[in-house]
Amino acid sequence: MPLKPHFAFLLLFSVLYSCREKxxxxxxxxxxxxxxxxxxxxxxxxxxxxxxxxxTEGIHLTGSIEANPDKVVSFVSLVSGVVTGVNFSIGDRVQKGQVLAEMQSSELSALQSEMASLRSRIAVAENRLKAAKAMFTDGVSSQRDLLEAQSELDILQSELSRNNANLGLYSASVSKGVFQIKAPVSGIITQKAVTTGAQISPESGPLFTISDLSRIWILANVYATNIKDVFPGMEVSITTLSYPDEQFKGKISSVSSVMDEEAKVLKARIELPNTGMKLKPGMLVDINAFKPVDxxxxxxxxxxxxxxxxxxxxxxxxxxxxxxxxxxxxxxxxxxxxxxxxxxxxxxxxxxxxxxxxxxxxxxxxx
CATH class of the missing domain: 2.40.420.20 (conserved putative lor/sdh protein from methanococcus maripaludis s2 fold)
Incomplete structure (x- = not known):
């Protein structure tokens, strides 16, 4: 019983200590x-x-991202045929030489038949040349006969080389019996106008468009009120809705001397390295151009x-x-x-x- 007052005091002290303001x-x-x-x-x-x-005085501009046109390659078919397979779609990254699509064509059959005929004729011409050399050595035929036999063989071999070059130009796969459409450069497929089963010809227009997006263009709209203040060499800061907390910095490389007829603006070009491929053609951007003040x-x-x-x-x-x-x-x-x-x-x-x-x-x- 005498311990109770002490216990109560200790309990009260513990509560007060734990509840004090820290x-x-x-x-x-x-x-x-x-x-x-x-x-x-x-x-x-x-x-x-x-x-x-x-x-520095900030000048707000708007603009859009575009691929560098000097780094854009469009592939047009050199022959007519039917597409038997498509391996890539818009947005895919491709390496130079990769097969984008394959097509069957009667032109391949014609080239193969012509090459088979040329090989047979070359075999005959080689035998004639061999016989002409032997007869010339024996004094039976003239040098003219020998030269004619040699010329005939040379012409046939030249035609065969030309056909082989055409097959290489058309990226023919003789084993598959198809023409292969190969990527002429490395990059991103930004346009595609071909599907399996489609009939194509040289007049069909570009089948694939491949863009190198490692460096991109930003085209800024310069309105009449800002023309006097915007010039090449100005430092700029660029933001996008996709990356609101990130700023892309660069400089204006050129300003057009001709007004855009539709938008009634001058176009200022900014070239940027596209690190991480974050910036995509077609994106809208906000641009802050910095004009130095004295x-x-x-x-x-x-x-x-x-x-x-x-x-x-x-x-x-x-x-x-x-x-x-x-x-x-x-x-x-x-x-x-x-x-x-x-x-x-x-x-x-x-x-x-x-x-x-x-x-x-x-x-x-x-x-």
Whole structure:
């Protein structure tokens, strides 16, 4: 019985201890009542210092992705026939020499018959030449007879070589009895106009179009109001709906001198390496072209700013217990960089990560 008061006291102390307010990861108050960063949260913040940079003006353009026309190859059949098999579809990657399709053609049968006839005639001509040489040696025939026999053989062999070249040009597979349509280059099939059983001829148009998409073109629409500000060599940043968090950077390589008749715009061309084949022909893109301005200003990453009550602020850091909210004036923002008209100087450190949490804590302490 005398142990019960002690047990009750210990139980009450344990409950109170477990329920006491634990210091959060984002703040602690010093003895003087100022807000301080605690050691745990200190590891979750980052710092940046303002730097003077040349101001650039962003010009927003729209555009689309296209294959480089110099890297696009269309295959047209040189013979007529019926397609017996198709091995690839639009979007497939092919290597040079791969068989895209096969077709049967009466022209192959004609070439094979002609070659068989030529081989027989060549065998006869070779025997005649051998006999002519023997007779010339024995003095029975003249040199003219020998030359005629040699000429006849040469002509027949030339015709056979020409037929072999035609078979190679048409990619004939004698063993299968078909013409093979082979990829002339490596790339992506971007157009296909052939199906199994289709009747094709040289007049049928392109059967396959293969594009090398390792480097692509972006054609930007330059409207009349922006013509004076857009020029070759301008740096650009490109974003797509497919990759909203990724920026593709490049430069304008050329600007057309002729207005597009339908869209009433000039076309500015940007050439980019297509790393990972992320950019596809036909994609729509947003383009930010950066026009240099004859002005230098303090700059900060746009992500380091805090927008509150229609004002922009930064959190200035001196040490863990000396932090301040500083209002800043903005000239312009481009490509993740904000240029300041007033604010901190280059010697001050600005919190650039989790600054919103620190900003709210400082406001609470000020209130």
């Amino acid at each position: 210091p959060g990861p984002d703040s602690e108050a010093s003895a003087s009542g100022r807000y301080c960063l605690d050691s745990a949260f200190r590891e979750r913040v980052a710092f940046v210092k303002p730097a003077y940079e040349k101001v 002005q230098t200003a303090l700059s900060l990453p746009t992500s380091s700013l805090v927008f509150d009550d229609n004002q922009n602020y930064v959190v200035v850091y001196k040490n863990d217990c000396e932090l301040a909210i500083r209002k800043v004036g903005i000239l312009t923002s481009n490509n993740g960089t904000t240029y300041l008209s007033d604010g901190p100087d280059t010697t001050e450190s600005i919190i650039s990560k989790n600054q919103l949490l620190v900003f709210e804590q400082l406001k609470n302490f000020q209130n």
